[in-house]
Amino acid sequence: MNTKHFLHLFVWMIALGLLLAGCQTAEPTPTAVPPTKTPAPTLTHQAMPVNTAVPTTTATATLEPTAVPTDQPSPTPTQTPTPLPRDVRAALDLVADGFVSPVALADAGDGRLFIVDQIGVVYVLDSAGSRLPQPLIDVRSRMVDIDENYDERGLLGIALHPDFAENGRFFLYYSAPLRPNAPGDWDHTAVISEFAISADDPNRADLASERVILQVDEPQTNHNGGQLAFGPDGYLYIGLGDGGNANDIGTGHPPEGNGQARDNLLGTIVRLDVGAAASLGVASSPNAAPYSIPADNPFVGQAGLPEIYAYGFRNPFRFSFDLAGDGALYVGDVGQDYIEEIDRVVKGGNYGWPVREATTCFNKTAVTQPLETCATQSAYGDTFLDPVLEYRRDFGRSVIGGYVYRGAALPELYGRYLFVDWVSNNEIGSNQIYYADILPPEAGLWELVPVPLTRPDGSALPSFYTLSFGQDAGGEMYVLTADYYNPVGSSGKVYKIVPAP
Numbered sequence: 001m002n003t004k005h006f007l008h009l010f011v012w013m014i015a016l017g018l019l020l021a022g023c024q025t026a027e028p029t030p031t032a033v034p035p036t037k038t039p040a041p042t043l044t045h046q047a048m049p050v051n052t053a054v055p056t057t058t059a060t061a062t063l064e065p066t067a068v069p070t071d072q073p074s075p076t077p078t079q080t081p082t083p084l085p086r087d088v089r090a091a092l093d094l095v096a097d098g099f100v101s102p103v104a105l106a107d108a109g110d111g112r113l114f115i116v117d118q119i120g121v122v123y124v125l126d127s128a129g130s131r132l133p134q135p136l137i138d139v140r141s142r143m144v145d146i147d148e149n150y151d152e153r154g155l156l157g158i159a160l161h162p163d164f165a166e167n168g169r170f171f172l173y174y175s176a177p178l179r180p181n182a183p184g185d186w187d188h189t190a191v192i193s194e195f196a197i198s199a200d201d202p203n204r205a206d207l208a209s210e211r212v213i214l215q216v217d218e219p220q221t222n223h224n225g226g227q228l229a230f231g232p233d234g235y236l237y238i239g240l241g242d243g244g245n246a247n248d249i250g251t252g253h254p255p256e257g258n259g260q261a262r263d264n265l266l267g268t269i270v271r272l273d274v275g276a277a278a279s280l281g282v283a284s285s286p287n288a289a290p291y292s293i294p295a296d297n298p299f300v301g302q303a304g305l306p307e308i309y310a311y312g313f314r315n316p317f318r319f320s321f322d323l324a325g326d327g328a329l330y331v332g333d334v335g336q337d338y339i340e341e342i343d344r345v346v347k348g349g350n351y352g353w354p355v356r357e358a359t360t361c362f363n364k365t366a367v368t369q370p371l372e373t374c375a376t377q378s379a380y381g382d383t384f385l386d387p388v389l390e391y392r393r394d395f396g397r398s399v400i401g402g403y404v405y406r407g408a409a410l411p412e413l414y415g416r417y418l419f420v421d422w423v424s425n426n427e428i429g430s431n432q433i434y435y436a437d438i439l440p441p442e443a444g445l446w447e448l449v450p451v452p453l454t455r456p457d458g459s460a461l462p463s464f465y466t467l468s469f470g471q472d473a474g475g476e477m478y479v480l481t482a483d484y485y486n487p488v489g490s491s492g493k494v495y496k497i498v499p500a501p
Contacts, residue, residue, distance in 0.1 A: 048307075050300055051273045051292035086449065088412050088435065091456045092479060092495035095129045099492025102480040103226070105470025106158045109165055112203075113472065115480075115494060118154035118487050119146055120174065124203050125494075137172075137195060137205040144175050144188050147221075150486045152244075153188060156226025161274075162234060168197030170205070171213065171236065171274070173226050182217040186252055190216045190224060192238055194274065194290070213274060213290045214307075216265050219252025220244025223315040223334075227401075232327040235294055236274045237309065239316035239331070242267040247336065247364045248314070248354040259312050259353035260378055262304030267353065269316060269331065269345060271297055271309035298348030303380060312351035312384065318401035318468060319345070324475060325404055325415070332401025332419060333387075337367045340399035341387035342419060342436070342446075350382045358390035359445075389417075389436050389446040396421025400466055404438070406475030409498055417446070418477060418497075420466045423485075431461040433479065433497070458501040464493070 096115065104116035111127030120140035124132040139155060146154050153175035161169035171194050179189045196209040213236075218224060223241030231237055242248045243266040248257035258266035272291040293306045300306045319331040329345040333353070341358040343351050354362050361374030377383050391399075402419035416435040432453050436446040453461055465485050470478035476496060483491035 048289050049292045050295055050306065084414075084416070084437075085412050088410075088449075088451050089454070089500035090410060090413070090433070090451050091454050091458075091498050091500045092461060093456050093498045095478065095494045095496050096125050096131050097493040098131070098490050099123070099482070099494070100490060101154070101467060101482050101487040102492045102494055103154070103156060103468045104158050105468070105472075105478055105480060105494065106160050106170075107470075107472040108160065109473055113470075113478075113494075114158060114160075114170075116155055116158050116172075117492065118151075118156065118467075120155045122155070122158065122172070122205075132203055134204060136203060137207060139172065139174055139207070142174065142176055142191075142210075144177055146487050148486055148488045152222045152224055154487065156224060157228040157239075159228035159230055159236060162230050168202075170195055170197070171228050173228050173238065175218075175224065176215075178217065179215060183219070183252070186217050186219045187221050187244070188218050190218055190240065192228065211290055213272070214238070214265075214270070216240060217252075218243055218266075219250070225313075225316050227317065227319050229319065229321060231271075231321050231329065232323055233294075234273075234275055236272045236291075237319070237329070238270040238272070239313075239319055240265050240268050240270060241315040241317075242313065242353065247362075247367065249364065256379065257354040259314060260350075260355065262299060262308060262311060262380065265305060265307060267313050268307075268311040269309045269313070269319070269329075270307045272307060296347075309347060310345045310349040310351070312349070312353050312378070313343075314353045314357070316401075317398075320401060320403045320469075320471070322404040322406075324406040328404075330388075330401060330404070330417060332399040334398045336362070338370065338393065340391050340393075340396065340421070342389040342399065342401065342417070343385070344388045346385070348382070349385045350378050350380075351387070352384035356384050358387050387445070388439075389448060391448050395434075395448065396423055398422040400468060402433075402469040403471045403477055405435075405477060406471075407477065408474070409476055413451075418451075418469070420469065420479065422466055431463050433466075454500055456498060456501060464491075467492075470494075 099117050101118035102115050103118045106114040113125040114136055115123045120143045121138050122136040124136050144153055155174045157173035159171045173192050175188045176191045178186055192214040194211045194213055195205045198204045198206050222244040225239035225241040227239040229237050242258045243252050248259050254261050273294050274291045297306050299308050313333050315334040316331045317334055322328045331343045331345050333341050333343055335357055339358045355375050356362055360370035363369050363371045400420045404417050405413040417438055418433055418435050420433045433451045434448050435451055436448055439446055455461055464481040464483055466481055468480040479495045481493050
């Protein structure tokens with residue numbers, strides 16, 4: 001073979017190899033086989049337009065490392081960082097008290113904190129930590145009546161628009177009476193609405209400015225989710241539980257469970273573009289859509305509602321983004337009676353409920369005795385994804401998803417994921433939190449490590465029920481607690497996590 005022919009053959013072989021490599025890395029689109037199910041009343045919301053525009057809030061760009069020129073010597077390798085200590089202690093410094101059931105916190109970006117009380121009120125803490133006499137907003141007149149014996153309904157979430165300082169827009173999740181077109185034997189309607197800060201007072205919101213974004217009918221009182229958060233992409237994410245009851249069965253639950261149904265929004269993380277919606281009070285028409293569908297939502301043009309970002313959840317009560325890190329989305333999904341889980345959520349992911357619970361096979365007839373085997377894929381053909389962390393009831397009862405710590409006060413916790421459980425292993429109030437080191441996927445499940453807590457002076461803390469976590473603009477974290485598991489009294493407190501003495 002002459003040189004010319006050899007070069008032609010060599011080039012042809014390289015091109016063929018690149019073509020085959022590209023074919024191997026492309027992921028085949030699974031065939032969607034919708035399961036048999038009864039009509040889902042949650043589909044009564046009108047179809048929204050798909051938004052092909054770039055999000056109105058620009059996502060933070062990821063910088064690529066600068067390549068080292070081949071004709072220059074390689075730089076001296078960076079030394080391996082000193083490992084963080086395993087044993088960590090912290091203290092809780094009381095910021096404010098006198099709440100009933102504080103369940104969410106938002107940083108206004110100017111020194112103020114907004115505290116959400118489950119009973120239907122959002123309070124303002126000024127930069128000194130003092131609670132203002134008038135609330136930011138009171139939506140009790142629009143909510144269901146809260147059962148003081150125990151209730152998972154109420155005002156459950158808040159999210160400030162990324163441009164809140166300029167536009168005064170914020171969003172609330174609350175439980176409203178059942179809307180007229182919902183099934184008559186269901187319990188309530190979850191409402192996600194937008195409100196605006198008053199033009200006359202930055203510490204008051206205009207109740208009349210309410211613009212309903214989304215309504216989802218709920219068959220039972222429990223498993224409501226309730227978290228709202230804006231992601232690094234500028235879109236609004238909403239956590240919705242499976243509709244309640246137990247085991248994802250009963251009235252309002254199809255045979256496969258709401259967790260595995262893609263024709264309703266129960267048991268999902270929803271992702272909406274609310275930045276493209278018209279500003280409050282200046283909508284171009286009364287029928288202007290309150291949101292649009294991000295064009296890259298995973299089920300646009302496929303079987304399932306296009307609002308869904310991920311599904312297969314039981315009760316994703318609290319989740320967060322690592323906004324100062326890689327932007328990862330971490331969800332605490334509350335378990336039935338056997339095991340709790342933290343999920344790293346990806347677009348289109350299916351986290352298994354009620355076929356699986358964490359890494360176990362869920363047994364609807366004996367929930368504390370997992371099945372030996374179960375399906376590994378949904379009826380739509382997608383593979384169930386494992387959690388990054390799980391724990392049994394020897395640590396707690398209901399996981400409360402937290403945040404990756406990005407503050408400066410506790411360097412020994414920097415970059416670690418902090419979370420908590422509602423109660424202790426004996427189902428009474430506790431007084432500790434947990435951390436886990438974030439591991440690469442191939443490293444397996446993360447390890448849960450307790451962080452004992454004291455007061456800032458070293459004295460013991462009383463036991464309490466941990467209701468939620470919060471994080472301020474500086475990455476510091478807060479614990480929201482109450483002395484009672486039911487929404488009564490005025491024992492609710494907001495603590496800041498600070499160094500132990």
